[in-house]
Amino acid sequence: MTVIEQMGAKAKAASQSLAIAGEKKNAALAAIAQALIDNTDNIIAANRIDLDNGEKNGLSAALIDRLTLTEARIKGIADGVLEVMALPDPIGTVISGGTRPNGLRITKVRVPLGVIGIIFESRPNVTADAAVLCLKSGNAVILRGGKEAINSNKCITAVMQDAIESAGLDRNSVQLIEDTSRQSSIELMELTEYLDVLIPRGGKGLIRAVVENAKVPVIETGAGNCHTYVDASADINMAAEIIYNAKTSRPSVCNAIETILVHEDIADKALPVIKARLDEKNVELRGCEKTIAILGSSVKPACESDWETEYGDYILAVKVVSSFDEAVAHIAKYSTGHSECIVTSDYKNAKRFTAVVDAAAVYVNASTRFTDGGMFGLGAEIGISTQKLHTRGPMGLNELTSVKFIIEGDGQVRN
């Protein structure tokens, strides 16, 4: 057995006790939150090693910032653990059921998935965030973080394991792969005997590599080439506010928009208002010919690749469309199926847009930035699924579960 196979076997064993751990799970979460606070100095010292290495290796300021743990950030992580603790336990929930004509009572109940693998990049807060969501939903987890955060991750994991053990649960409920070579990722992706699902959290390259190479089931997360379509009947000021919010409130995240589509009947009036609002944040516009004809040559010409790109930055592609159908066809062609929005005053178009656009979240008259487990009322999220299998959209605790049918009889046999 390789080291990772051994971890798989230990996780599988831990998952069996976690599945029936009941209120001990909350005791473990409380212990984790307290232990993170109690070990703040140790965690910061471990993080210091990662930061020093990062500076030596020339990490960008943005990456260094994402890697940095402070007393306040550790307190924030601990508060997040307590928030997850306060959520209802999904395990054992009866989803449906009934008594069949032959007297068999059939109940469909939520059970944990079992063993979850998480592959993520350099943010060490994911270590605790992901682990506690898995724990609360009764799953054992194997974490594989980026090499930049390995010392922070090792320290946080050890703190969590001790806390879990102090609450009477198996410390192998949470494990970290300490080998950050490419080989360890590949082994995890092929751990079919032990892993029930693998969730990549990070950039496009990481997610693509996992989807391409994994032999275990994967939940694809995160890619967001999102659009807002301004219909002919849109309230122009509302459209400008929604676009401003969806583009500029946090451009790097997956629910930010990358392209707007504007109906030609309203483009003359709407585009200058939208541009004026975006100018406040110096958003670079890349437009089609009609857009440039209206807004002038301060707008750069857009090329094919602009319709495909998730900028993650203060850049927005703009296209004037001649019909609702053209807007919908553009979205069908370029959307990654994350979040799509129409701004309209037309009841029929609102209804039609929500029916025909194929995405995890389809909006009428609201910013796509709401696509988020917290905003949707799920309490917390482990990511946003952009695939259709198992779950789609923000994933909370319910989405980390499977089901089991319980059939209770009195000796029934099948004819």
Added chain:
Amino acid sequence: MTVIEQMGAKAKAASQSLAIAGEKKNAALAAIAQALIDNTDNIIAANRIDLDNGEKNGLSAALIDRLTLTEARIKGIADGVLEVMALPDPIGTVISGGTRPNGLRITKVRVPLGVIGIIFESRPNVTADAAVLCLKSGNAVILRGGKEAINSNKCITAVMQDAIESAGLDRNSVQLIEDTSRQSSIELMELTEYLDVLIPRGGKGLIRAVVENAKVPVIETGAGNCHTYVDASADINMAAEIIYNAKTSRPSVCNAIETILVHEDIADKALPVIKARLDEKNVELRGCEKTIAILGSSVKPACESDWETEYGDYILAVKVVSSFDEAVAHIAKYSTGHSECIVTSDYKNAKRFTAVVDAAAVYVNASTRFTDGGMFGLGAEIGISTQKLHTRGPMGLNELTSVKFIIEGDGQVRN
């Protein structure tokens, strides 16, 4: 573009109209049922070619039987289509929803998965059964059947496509891959751009190959190493009837049992009663040492591989266990997570068994043969999932769907 990529693109286009096809889907199903009856002679003639080829190639009598279509069997397929037609349409069902404090109305609704691939072996009835379940749930389907049934499959598919078109839907809603080489399977498994899920239906080898090689999401079906545990407090006659039914009513199917575990406190009395019942069907027993000590040397000794084997035949492995925990541990080690049963009169053990045994269907005092979409009240099934992701247990129409969040606002933006 390869032929299969072209089929993928056509299926994707068809899926967009199918997603909003509403009652046209039932019109298409009615037309398919009628067309199958009207074309009975053509289908039987095409099937005759497959049967002649099969006989030339020395197919076993059992395979020839599974391959054979008669007027009665075609009528049975058509009746199945009408049964699916009568089921409620899952698309558009509101699963959950509510209004957030900021006034956003969020509704989670069922939508089709999109494009489903089905890889199956020699039974030509699967062609129609699988296609109509996909159609009813608003999904386009690409079928890849075995070479033994290729002429039957081509004829049935053409009949269905004409019927679908006559109802005003896209004939590419159902497509058959006519190339039955290994290469076409592999291309389908790698069709990530177009396929939302691939479902293998067939033997262990086929399922294993798909799980190992697919780059698209897969739903694993079918493997069933199922157990019945006879607890110390069991009603012995009930246990014998349940075991007799679960082993002999249809030994080749995945919900038949392969091993029984009998508590040592009841084994002396129970095993002779169980054996007497199984002797009526000449079931071969393979037992542990304690079993042979009780039942005598007419029972063959079981070896390790017997605990692992899905016989699919009139063979049953028998093990005497010294405790409830030993039975549960044996099941945890050897079960494929399909269907597991306890026969008991003890309330605590019944409750505990359903809590700790990790399988799609966990039974108390009933035959495992009930694990089936029809028996569970789902109306029809496309297979039985033995994985935990997306769906577990019998898969009906709901299990062929995904979800979409619809968010309706009045200009809300995120702080």
